[in-house]
Amino acid sequence: MNLSELKEGxxxxxxxxxxEGPFRRRLLEMGFLQGTQVYVEKYAPLKDPLExxxxxxHVSLRVDEAARVQVENIQGKRT
Amino acid sequence: MPSKPITVALAGNPNSGKSTIFNNLTGxxxxxxxxxxxxxxxKEGHVTTNGYRLTIVDLPGTYSLTAYTIEEIVARNxxxxxxxxxxxxxxxxxxxxxxxxxxxxxxxxxxxxIFVLNMADLAGHRGVKIDGDKLSELLDVPVVFTVGNRNKGxxxxxxxxxxxxxxxxxxxxxxxxxxxxxxxxxxxxLSEFMRAKVGGRLPYNIRWIAIKLLEKDRIVKDQILQAxxxxxxxxxxxxxxxxxxLRDFFDEEPEIVMTDHRYGFVAGIIKEALKTIxxxxxDVSRQIDQVLTNRLLGLPIFVFFIWAMFQLTFSLGAYPxxxxxxxxxxxxxxxxxxxxxxxxxxxxxxxxxxxxxxxxIFLPNILILFFCIALFEDTGxxxxxxFLMDKVMHLIGLHGKSFIPMxxxxxxxxxxxxATRTLESEKDRILTILINPLMSCSARLPVYILLAGTxxxxxxxxxxxxxxxxxxxxxxxxxxxxxxxxxxxxxxPFVMELPPYRAPMLRGLLIHMWDRSKLFLKKMGGxxxxxxxxxxxxxxxxxxxxxxxxxxxxxxxxxxxxRARITEAxxxxxxxxxxxxxxxFSAIDSQRARERVERSYIGRLGKWLAPVFSPVGMDWRxxxxxxxxxxxxxxxxxxxxxxxxxxxxxxxxxxALKSALKRSGMTPLAAYAMMxxxxxxxxxxxxxxxxxxxxxxxxxxxxxITYSTCLAWLVAFIIYQGGKLIGLA
Numbered sequence: 001m002n003l004s005e006l007k008e009g010x011x012x013x014x015x016x017x018x019x020e021g022p023f024r025r026r027l028l029e030m031g032f033l034q035g036t037q038v039y040v041e042k043y044a045p046l047k048d049p050l051e052x053x054x055x056x057x058h059v060s061l062r063v064d065e066a067a068r069v070q071v072e073n074i075q076g077k078r079t
Numbered sequence: 080m081p082s083k084p085i086t087v088a089l090a091g092n093p094n095s096g097k098s099t100i101f102n103n104l105t106g107x108x109x110x111x112x113x114x115x116x117x118x119x120x121x122k123e124g125h126v127t128t129n130g131y132r133l134t135i136v137d138l139p140g141t142y143s144l145t146a147y148t149i150e151e152i153v154a155r156n157x158x159x160x161x162x163x164x165x166x167x168x169x170x171x172x173x174x175x176x177x178x179x180x181x182x183x184x185x186x187x188x189x190x191x192x193i194f195v196l197n198m199a200d201l202a203g204h205r206g207v208k209i210d211g212d213k214l215s216e217l218l219d220v221p222v223v224f225t226v227g228n229r230n231k232g233x234x235x236x237x238x239x240x241x242x243x244x245x246x247x248x249x250x251x252x253x254x255x256x257x258x259x260x261x262x263x264x265x266x267x268x269l270s271e272f273m274r275a276k277v278g279g280r281l282p283y284n285i286r287w288i289a290i291k292l293l294e295k296d297r298i299v300k301d302q303i304l305q306a307x308x309x310x311x312x313x314x315x316x317x318x319x320x321x322x323x324x325l326r327d328f329f330d331e332e333p334e335i336v337m338t339d340h341r342y343g344f345v346a347g348i349i350k351e352a353l354k355t356i357x358x359x360x361x362d363v364s365r366q367i368d369q370v371l372t373n374r375l376l377g378l379p380i381f382v383f384f385i386w387a388m389f390q391l392t393f394s395l396g397a398y399p400x401x402x403x404x405x406x407x408x409x410x411x412x413x414x415x416x417x418x419x420x421x422x423x424x425x426x427x428x429x430x431x432x433x434x435x436x437x438x439x440i441f442l443p444n445i446l447i448l449f450f451c452i453a454l455f456e457d458t459g460x461x462x463x464x465x466f467l468m469d470k471v472m473h474l475i476g477l478h479g480k481s482f483i484p485m486x487x488x489x490x491x492x493x494x495x496x497x498a499t500r501t502l503e504s505e506k507d508r509i510l511t512i513l514i515n516p517l518m519s520c521s522a523r524l525p526v527y528i529l530l531a532g533t534x535x536x537x538x539x540x541x542x543x544x545x546x547x548x549x550x551x552x553x554x555x556x557x558x559x560x561x562x563x564x565x566x567x568x569x570x571x572p573f574v575m576e577l578p579p580y581r582a583p584m585l586r587g588l589l590i591h592m593w594d595r596s597k598l599f600l601k602k603m604g605g606x607x608x609x610x611x612x613x614x615x616x617x618x619x620x621x622x623x624x625x626x627x628x629x630x631x632x633x634x635x636x637x638x639x640x641x642r643a644r645i646t647e648a649x650x651x652x653x654x655x656x657x658x659x660x661x662x663x664f665s666a667i668d669s670q671r672a673r674e675r676v677e678r679s680y681i682g683r684l685g686k687w688l689a690p691v692f693s694p695v696g697m698d699w700r701x702x703x704x705x706x707x708x709x710x711x712x713x714x715x716x717x718x719x720x721x722x723x724x725x726x727x728x729x730x731x732x733x734x735a736l737k738s739a740l741k742r743s744g745m746t747p748l749a750a751y752a753m754m755x756x757x758x759x760x761x762x763x764x765x766x767x768x769x770x771x772x773x774x775x776x777x778x779x780x781x782x783x784i785t786y787s788t789c790l791a792w793l794v795a796f797i798i799y800q801g802g803k804l805i806g807l808a
Contacts, residue, residue, distance in 0.1 A: 021332065021334075022147045023572050024332075024335060025145065025147070025334055025335065025338060026142075026143075026147065026572055026574055027572070027574060028335060028338040028339070028342075029142055029143045029145075029180060029338055030142060030177065030574050030576075031176070031177050031180075031342070033338075033339060033342050034339070041365075041368075042368075042372065042374070043374075044372065044377070044466055044467055044469065044470065045372075045373075045374050045375070045377045045378050045467060046378075046467075046470040046471070047470070048469065048470045048473075049466060049469050049470070049479075049573055049575075051368075051372070051466065051577060055174075055176050055177055056173075056174060056176065056205075057174045057177060057576060057578075058364075058365075058368075058576065058577040058578075058579075059574060059575065059576050059577065060462075060466050060469075060573060060574075060575050060576075060577055061572075061573060061574060062469065062473070062572075062573045065572055065573060065574070
């Protein structure tokens with residue numbers, strides 16, 4: 001499953017960041033490491049980008065970027 | 080005794096409170112400019128204390144020190160090449176883990192580092208306690224606590240900077256990131272290889288170079304080739320072999336594994352130095368965001384803020400604008416009265432004072448606009464605005480943050496282009512600058528009002544609206560075209576932090592606002608002065624015009640004709656005669672003024688260019704008007720006033736000018752084509768100066784001028800000829 005499939009209020013654990021070199025590296029540097037918990041805070045009013053909380057801070061990603069982040073162990077409400 | 084110089088570089092993540100610390104250290108003694116060759120803002124300040132003169136350089140805020148963004152390269156090169164005495168790394172205490180990532184990279188460079196734990200009070204509120212001594216011990220680096228927005232810890236920091244700069248300490252060799260057995264082996268072997276090959280010829284710390292080569296850092300690769308020549312090739316080959324081996328071993332790019340190890344190292348530190356004292360976190364920012372980026376309320380609130388910004392800018396700004404306008408007018412008259420009538424007086428009054436006055440009048444708007452922008456930025460709302468608008472801006476291949484500069488363009492392109500400094504990616508910045516003039520600024524409105532009011536009657540509003548819409552549509556198209564041609568490359572990933580909201584500091588806001596306004600005054604002032612003088616020269620010369628008619632004789636004739644009759648007449652008839660004589664005089668004056676412009680250099684230029692403009696429906700008068708609009712677009716109206724109606728003080732509401740335009744043979748279609756042309760063609764000289772400054776390149780400036788003029792012609796051509804084809808003319 002990937003991060004963009006998560007709903008607001010769900011938490012998941014990062015498995016792997018895909019995509020190209022610089023993008024992957026940037027995401028890793030921002031803390032999207034294997035095993036990191038990511039919480040989906042909300043989607044923007046136009047449904048893109050989305051706001052995430054990880055490592056105690058808030059960050060936003062575009063939906064197609066979040067689609068490259070593989071996650072597992074999804075928790076939280078399914079609406 | 081002269082004070083001893085110390086150079087200090089301030090590094091840190093964006094939003095770590097770096098600029099607040101910088102302001103606290105340097106006060107208002109700061110200089111804002113650009114880093115050489117790039118458009119990244121460079122801030123430098125000085126402070127003299129205890130017999131030392133500290134030069135403090137604010138490095139661009141970065142999350143890392145790779146070679147992927149221009150900001151990171153700038154920050155890294157400064158530390159490597161300028162070798163500051165001390166690097167101060169500002170860490171946001173409430174977000175320590177990610178902030179320490181950059182810290183681990185700074186410590187790999189050969190430099191003395193101090194860590195500043197900023198906003199530790201906020202971390203306390205968030206239920207986190209940091210053990211500074213532990214952190215200092217674990218990383219082998221002095222740690223200072225500060226609270227930037229309350230100016231706490233500044234003196235401590237200054238003292239630490241001086242003592243570290245003076246101390247003859249060993250650079251930390253231990254307590255560094257351990258990259259695991261395989262990678263460490265590769266680092267060791269590559270270092271040995273380099274040492275054996277080129278020894279002392281390498282510019283930086285060998286371990287660091289080895290790490291960077293294993294990470295495939297393109298800048299370091301180039302530097303190695305430069306420093307070591309053919310041996311450099313051998314080194315790069317060796318590094319590539321090691322990379323391939325590591326890639327096989329980990330089934331992953333080495334730089335990714337290394338990033339992981341750095342975070343692992345950070346996690347170890349966090350575990351020991353950070354205590355979570357309560358799990359009850361009060362995240363005020365999050366609560367604010369439940370309203371400000373709310374699914375339903377977010378956009379309306381954003382629109383309201385923008386509306387309020389424009390209201391403030393243009394309604395509050397209107398008062399000082401009037402004062403400046405009056406002041407400039409008064410100054411012109413005073414100088415005009417004081418200097419004897421001469422070419423020199425004309426140059427000062429009509430060239431310099433009027434030209435600079437026409438731009439300086441925007442200063443109040445610019446101050447207010449920049450104050451609002453500073454407020455958005457310093458509170459953290461700017462990131463939310465980008466979050467809300469990214470989807471829309473992404474259509475053009477731009478980042479959400481480009482929205483604000485684009486919107487400001489409707490007011491005035493000059494501050495809008497200057498506001499692109501808030502964009503992190505250089506390509507985004509250049510693209511935003513290039514399409515910004517398509518946002519129809521307020522100076523173009525008088526031209527539309529005149530033309531639409533004359534030719535479209537009750538539908539004038541629709542015509543003007545459609546011109547604004549045309550600008551937006553073109554911006555989208557042009558943006559997409561540029562994205563896929565001249566500004567290719569990937570759109571910067573939208574990995575954007577949404578920092579906690581912070582109460583802005585008035586001093587910070589004012590410094591922010593003034594820095595930018597100063598740029599406007601200084602640089603724009605110079606270029607505009609030159610531009611105004613050039614246009615003045617072109618329209619005032621040659622002085623001796625061979626008129627087709629002898630106007631002086633005509634004036635004399637008229638006066639002779641009326642003199643006798645006026646002396647004879649009485650009462651009403653006499654008044655009537657005086658009025659008629661006045662009319663005859665003005666008719667001659669208008670003719671003379673028109674012919675003077677027609678025969679001036681700019682008039683000749685206009686006539687010479689007439690064949691270029693005729694396919695888009697403009698005669699030579701239109702082309703002259705458009706040429707003078709180069710100084711400021713409003714001037715198009717006054718030039719048309721002179722050329723069509725012969726009056727020197729016509730504005731967009733002048734009935735005389737309107738009827739003269741109708742008589743001139745201009746069709747509504749031609750008028751609409753001209754409106755489109757005025758929308759698109761070369762922005763005014765102030766905008767060009769802003770483009771030159773902000774892109775830091777004549778190439779992009781010339782590109783902007785060329786593309787906009789060609790596009791203007793093309794669009795006007797399509798409108799005019801297309802309209803004629805379907806029978807609109």
